[in-house]
Amino acid sequence: MPTYAYRCADCGHSFDIYQTFSDATLTECPECAGDLRKVFGSLEVTFNGSGFYRTDSRSGGASGSSSSGGDS
Numbered sequence: 659m660p661t662y663a664y665r666c667a668d669c670g671h672s673f674d675i676y677q678t679f680s681d682a683t684l685t686e687c688p689e690c691a692g693d694l695r696k697v698f699g700s701l702e703v704t705f706n707g708s709g710f711y712r713t714d715s716r717s718g719g720a721s722g723s724s725s726s727g728g729d730s
């Protein structure tokens with residue numbers, strides 16, 4: 659059974675819910691009746707991961723030799 663994650667754009671309330679394809683997509687936040695958005699878990703992971711790797715490789719390649727030289 660598919661699990662869908664939702665997050666409210668108004669109050670930030672997030673939750674997971676089991677739904678079938680026949681169930682209607684939720685659009686209203688149960689907490690504040692605000693604008694509810696469907697969240698895809700892989701989207702957040704890809705976004706954070708790509709930013710982390712880009713920063714890590716850039717700083718490591720630029721200052722890698724000088725940083726390791728100061729070790730001794």
Ligand SMILES: [Zn+2]
Binds near residue numbers: 671693
């Ligand atoms: Zn809300």
